[in-house]
Amino acid sequence: MELQEIIRLLNAEPLVAPEPGHPSSVHDVCAADLLSDILATKKRDFVILTGLVTPQVIRVAEATDALGVVIVRGKTPPEATLEAARKSRIPVWRCSMQLFESCVALAPLIEEKRTKEGVAPT
Amino acid sequence: MRMRIDPVTYTPFHEALYDLRVRDAMSKNLIVLGPEATMLDAQIAMRDHRISGIPIVIDGDKLVGLVSIQDVIEALVANDIHAPVGKWMTEKVYTVREKIPLIQAVKELQKRGFGRLPVLNAEDRLVGMLTNNDVTRAVMLRLNEEARAAEQREADLMARSMSATQERPGIERIEIRVEPMDLDAAGTFAGLVKKAVKKRGVSPDVARRAAIAAYEAEVNVILHSMGGILEAFLSDQDITILSRDRGPGIPNVDEAMKEGFSTANEVVRALGFGAGMGLPNMKRCSDEFSISAPASGTTVTMKILFNPPSQATHQENATEEKT
Ligand SMILES: Nc1ncnc2c1ncn2[C@@H]1O[C@H](COP(=O)(O)OP(=O)(O)OP(=O)(O)O)[C@@H](O)[C@H]1O
Ligand SMILES: [Mg+2]
Numbered sequence: 001m002e003l004q005e006i007i008r009l010l011n012a013e014p015l016v017a018p019e020p021g022h023p024s025s026v027h028d029v030c031a032a033d034l035l036s037d038i039l040a041t042k043k044r045d046f047v048i049l050t051g052l053v054t055p056q057v058i059r060v061a062e063a064t065d066a067l068g069v070v071i072v073r074g075k076t077p078p079e080a081t082l083e084a085a086r087k088s089r090i091p092v093w094r095c096s097m098q099l100f101e102s103c104v105a106l107a108p109l110i111e112e113k114r115t116k117e118g119v120a121p122t
Numbered sequence: 123m124r125m126r127i128d129p130v131t132y133t134p135f136h137e138a139l140y141d142l143r144v145r146d147a148m149s150k151n152l153i154v155l156g157p158e159a160t161m162l163d164a165q166i167a168m169r170d171h172r173i174s175g176i177p178i179v180i181d182g183d184k185l186v187g188l189v190s191i192q193d194v195i196e197a198l199v200a201n202d203i204h205a206p207v208g209k210w211m212t213e214k215v216y217t218v219r220e221k222i223p224l225i226q227a228v229k230e231l232q233k234r235g236f237g238r239l240p241v242l243n244a245e246d247r248l249v250g251m252l253t254n255n256d257v258t259r260a261v262m263l264r265l266n267e268e269a270r271a272a273e274q275r276e277a278d279l280m281a282r283s284m285s286a287t288q289e290r291p292g293i294e295r296i297e298i299r300v301e302p303m304d305l306d307a308a309g310t311f312a313g314l315v316k317k318a319v320k321k322r323g324v325s326p327d328v329a330r331r332a333a334i335a336a337y338e339a340e341v342n343v344i345l346h347s348m349g350g351i352l353e354a355f356l357s358d359q360d361i362t363i364l365s366r367d368r369g370p371g372i373p374n375v376d377e378a379m380k381e382g383f384s385t386a387n388e389v390v391r392a393l394g395f396g397a398g399m400g401l402p403n404m405k406r407c408s409d410e411f412s413i414s415a416p417a418s419g420t421t422v423t424m425k426i427l428f429n430p431p432s433q434a435t436h437q438e439n440a441t442e443e444k445t
């Protein structure tokens with residue numbers, strides 16, 4: 001799935017824009033409000049959807065090779081978080097949806113991924 | 123000093139009270155008088171030695187009574203300060219044995235409201251005096267000793283890990299000390315670990331597992347311990363991550379290793395910690411994992427191979443997303 005498509009469906013605004021050459025396609029999305037849940041995911045090449053705004057989100061994104069972070073619920077992260085994101089070259093967006101709503105908004109992409117991978121919807 | 127022994131707030135202070143015996147705390151430099159001495163002699167001795175009670179003995183160390191300031195005052199009031207101490211002393215004296223635990227003597231001091239207790243040996247001979255001050259001093263000394271011993275142990279450990287590296291020049295070492303609740307620093311160690319393994323050209327999966335294991339260990343020390351040291355040792359084949367802290371350890375490690383078990387509070391959860399996924403994930407990310415968690419401190423050791431025999435195993439074990 002295309003990173004830009006995810007951003008469009010979530011109607012998200014960039015806080016730290018991706019640098020030129022940043023991967024434009026992602027494989028998955030990981031939605032979580034607890035850091036360890038993100039750290040425990042087996043997903044690869046994924047984008048994080050979360051209501052957390054501390055610099056730790058960036059540290060976790062870095063550890064898991066996440067391709068970006070979308071902050072939900074319209075929260076404004078502290079400057080320290082954005083600073084860390086710029087330093088680690090991890091793009092950050094903000095959208096006004098709740099975590100659950102944002103997942104629903106991405107449903108078409110999930111369907112698309114399932115079909116592509118030949119997994120039947122459950 | 124007043125002490126209440128409350129099993130809920132059982133501290134190193136109380137532990138010292140149980141460990142020590144009366145003879146470890148009592149004063150052995152005794153000021154004594156014979157029964158023929160006068161109450162005036164007693165008053166002068168108390169003033170000169172700044173003590174509030176004098177044991178009266180015969181044959182050098184057989185206790186026959188005790189003269190307290192109270193007794194001196196009474197003699198003064200009765201205008202009888204030149205009388206022999208034998209006339210005014212308290213004859214029925216509570217004593218303690220030198221070998222009983224200090225805690226028992228403290229309870230005795232408290233219960234009877236005494237300022238001091240004569241200490242007898244097994245032959246009923248006077249061998250010391252015990253006051254509240256003696257108790258405080260002995261316990262403080264013991265706690266100091268323990269603190270020094272703990273520091274020494276930590277220094278020894280550090281020296282050992284240092285020398286281990288020096289003996290093996292091929293080993294690269296990373297070290298970070300962390301303070302309790304210093305969440306701003308969380309991720310520093312993991313960042314260094316990831317950079318170091320990447321430099322060795324390992325697969326992205328290996329680098330990710332090393333970073334995750336390091337991060338979870340680091341956060342646990344910051345959140346759950348009284349501070350500690352995180353180290354990583356990199357050889358040509360693997361990285362070993364060693365996390366050691368100053369306690370309080372984990373009462374039930376099997377339970378703590380289960381997914382979802384967490385003692386984190388609401389504040390910490392609001393910051394995104396406390397899923398109870400850290401320890402199980404650390405184990406999953408490692409090729410070798412061990413944990414020991416006595417009250418003196420938790421030690422976690424994790425080894426991650428740079429060329430694991432089968433990359434698939436770690437993925438198979440990974441948990442499914444819960445959302
Ligand atoms: N170094 C430590 N010292 C003392 N207790 C610890 C330590 N590490 C873990 N624990 C205990 O084990 C529990 C489980 O740890 P674990 O890392 O699995 O989860 P967590 O830290 O509570 O949450 P998460 O890691 O998912 O954010 C902790 O809640 C804590 O009670
Ligand atoms: Mg943890």
